[in-house]
Amino acid sequence: MAPSRRWAVLIGVDQCGCDVQLPPLHYAESDALALRDVLLDQEIGTFDDDAVKMFVGPEATWREIKVFLRDLALESAPSDVLFVYFAGHALVPQWSDQLDAYLVTADLNPGTLPREPDNGLRMSFLKRDIFDAFAGASFLVLDCCHAGLYADADRRNIKVLQTYAEAVDRPRHNALLACPSGSVARESTDYGHGTLTHHVLRALRGRAGDEAGRVSFAQMATFVAEQGMDPPPVHTAHVYGATTVLTQPPMSRHDRQALSSPANPGITRPCLNPLEDQTSSIRQLLGRMFRADMRSAHQSQQGERDGRVELIRHALDAGSAAVVEFVGSNFGVVNRTARFDKDTLSPMLELAAVDAVKHPRATPGYVVSHGVGRQMLCVPLSFAGDRTLTLAVVDPALAQLDMGEPLAVMLRAVWDSDPVADPLQSEMTVLTALRTSFGRLPLKLYDDAFSLYQQLIGSMIMVFQPVVELDQRATGVSVQSFEALARRSDGELRAPWSALRMAHDWGDRFIVERDAILVTKAIHSYAEADAASGWQGTKPLSVNVAVRSLLSDAYINQVSKALAEAGLHPRTLTLEISEQDPITPEPGERWPQEPLVYFHNRLTTLARELRISFAVDDFGVGYASLARMAELPLTQIKVDRAILHHPMALEELTLVAQVARYASDQGQTGQPRTVIVEGFDDDAPVSLYEIFRLGIHHVQGYFSGAVASTTLRELDPAVQERIASLVRGEK
Structure with a gap:
């Protein structure tokens, strides 16, 4: 690893630029020089002579400062340190409604800014083009009026400053600001310094030292904040603010080599991720x-x-x-x-x-x-x-x-x-x-992904596909229930599988959030569609759910909340468990019973407390299908369309029908489980006549006008007659 480089850029300006209607300052330039003396002190300083760059008085021009800082940012390495200090005035342009300000340099000309807004040293430039681009740890001290604008993210819809909150959230960037936005910073004749800088110098000279006398940025900022300044300063110091030493007591050469050790040994931080520097x-x-x-x-x-x-x-x-x-x-x-x-x-x-x-x-x-x-x-x-x-x-x-x-x-x-x-x-x-x-x-990228995934799932809509009850009589053919299906837009036939399956690459938090958003959408949309349909009585609704979500109390609470908000009776809802989800504990997770027993008990408890039903979905393409179907407390079994295209489709459907009737035949339940064949269409190799003869009376899919929609529709009489004729075996 390349050796760490520590840079300090110190700026102090007493006299304002061209036609700046602000009074001159007394101590800004001397404050910058005083801070340099501390950072370069032979006994306590931690910066080398050639690593401290001064921009003081007439030499503090915005163009040269920007070029110098930008070069440092572009050449930086992850182990580098950048400390930037400014003492002077700040100017908030009256012609702009942006939450931004200019640090007043010796050559700032406000008259040119409306036409050339980049002809100055803007706070947004420091944030976006310097600290966001700097690969290592960065620190900023602003001793000027309006300093808090740098971290102000309270006002919305202001694009250039929406990222300021991110700047202070980044663990590699830390800031100490003399006052909140809209407030003033003061100089003190008693101190002979700017008030903020006076306390900064005291902190760095040892007043904020830890047990070993070392002063980190975080300790300095905390010390300054506790000095009773009015208005109070704003400071943000994260991991690197607490572990980067700025000054230290006299020490041997051996001790100086250990400078990179944490300034506060009590701090805990996660192991470094290989992508952290990226x-x-x-x-x-x-x-x-x-x-x-x-x-x-x-x-x-x-x-x-x-x-x-x-x-x-x-x-x-x-x-x-x-x-x-x-x-x-x-x-x-x-x-x-x-x-x-x-x-x-x-x-x-x-x-x-x-x-x-x-x-x-x-x-x-x-x-x-x-x-x-x-x-x-x-x-x-x-x-x-x-x-x-x-x-x-x-x-x-x-x-x-x-x-x-x-x-x-x-x-x-x-x-x-x-x-x-x-x-x-x-x-x-x-x-x-x-x-x-x-x-x-x-962690920051993980949080970004979670927020983005919430938006992606939240952008989906729910359509409702009817489950058709078969009969040889047209009047007996009807919509038995509906299944809620996620779509990116109305009229789209295919499910957004890639977006839905992404959750499994991220783990339980994403899976549970996905299912919670979709079940809430499904329940609310269904209640609205049912009210608009004018039917007598609400037909049952099925919604897909992952095994991991059913193990989450947060998901179950969201189901109960959504049902109550929508005014939908719990018995209306059936949660369909995909056969493609394994019923096994995660690595390191311990279940008190065997997986199927544990999950059976979980479903039994939920069915009793919530009064909802459960079904197995995608039967025939997943894990231990027969065992799950036989042992779990299910009211429905939904057979995947893959079985319809299997050479032994009729034999497999016969077995499913027998298992569905088993509990009823043994007197354990009053009614056999309902079997639903999913994915049926007009090109299916197994006919409705054959399915009906097996005792399976429910089919779902795109056939004979039975389509998915955001509205709930009854079957047209012509569709009922056509389906009945197919059930009778007529061509």
Whole structure:
């Protein structure tokens, strides 16, 4: 690992810039110099002489400060430390309603700002372009009026500052601000300093030291906050704020080498995730890829060239990009962005072709270099024999390229989804690809994914597919019940399986949240549709649920709450347990009985307390089907459509019907379990006549006009007659 570099950038400005209607200050410049003396003190300082950069008085110009800070951010490594201090005035432009302010430098000209708003040192620049881009731990001290604007996230719909809350939530970034937004910071003639800086200097000189005399940023900020300042300062200090030492007592050279040890040994933090250092870069790339304002300018590219290629080029700030087909040592461009020149790039493409032949599928991505500063990121997209389809991105931003394998995994997932038409699901697909590739994500990315998945599931609607009761008489053919099915839009026939199954890649929290959102939607939508139908009596409703959700009290509480809110009787609801879900404890989880016994007892208790019913879904494609069907307290058995297409379909359906009647035949229950054949359509190889003769009288699927809809519909008389004729065996 490269040695840690510690940088301090100290800015102090007494005299305001051009035509700034603010009084000059007395101590801002001397405060910056005093802080330098402490940080460079031979006994207690922890910074080297050449690592402290001063911008004081006339030399504090916004352009030079921005260039210097940006260079530090771009060259930073995860072990680096950046400390930024500003003492002076802050200016909030009256022409802007943004929650932003300018730190007043010696050359600030307010008259140019309406036309050239970047001609100054803005708080948003520090946050977005310096601290978000800095790979290591970063610290900010603002001793100026309006300092709290930096962390103000209370006002909504202000785009540039919506991310300020994220800045103070990042464990690598910490801030000490002289006052809340809208308040003033003060100088004190008694102290000969700005009030905040006076207490900062006291803290760093040892007043905030721990048992060993070391002062971390967090200890300094806490000490300052306890000094009774009016208005009070704002401070945020997380893990790195508590473990990064700023000053220390005199010590030996051996002790100085242990400087990186925690300043507060009592702090506990999770083990470092392998992607922790990439979190900021990953989140920045996701923002550029999937935020609507970033995508809008590129949606027009979808016609002539694949919109994904241009979107990827833009997100990586690359010169150009293309999809290239490699066949042996030959290559051809499938689609490209405007500036992709095959002839100029042919030396790199030839090298990439060699790698594609030598190492097919060996890596999610590789980088080809040629000439001075030219680099091409290659991400294999698909394989077919000796043909490899590869995404080639020319000269991507170095900060993006430094992500390495996670970047290749993300781009492959982008390509496998639809970021232009469906950015919500595409972004979730990218995060899920990172999850499955690297096992565990840093907490911030995990929380991002959970919030995103809530939005994805919340965007779905519920449609209701009828379960048809068969009869040889047309008047006996009717809708027995409905099943709620999730769809991305009304009229869509296919279920959004990839979105629904994502939850299983993330674990119980996602599974339970998915099922809780969907059952709530289903119950409320069904109650509204039932009220609008005008039927006498409410027909039963089935909703899918995972095994893990039924083990969660939070999910069960949500079911009860939704039923009460919708005014739906609990007996209306049947929860269908997918046969594809194993009934087994998770690794490290202990159940008090054998799995089926434990789950049986759980369902029995829930059925008694909630007065709802349970069914097994997808019978025939999952785990220990007969055992589950025979031993669990179920009111329905839903047979998967796969059985209909099995060579021994009639024999399997006969067995299901016998098991369904077993408890009733033994006198254990009054009624046999209802058997429902799912997925029946007009092309099914087993006829309604054959199904009915087996004693199975309920069918669900897209056949004879029985369709899923957001409304509840009775069967048309013509449909009833057609189904009855098929049940009678008439063609």
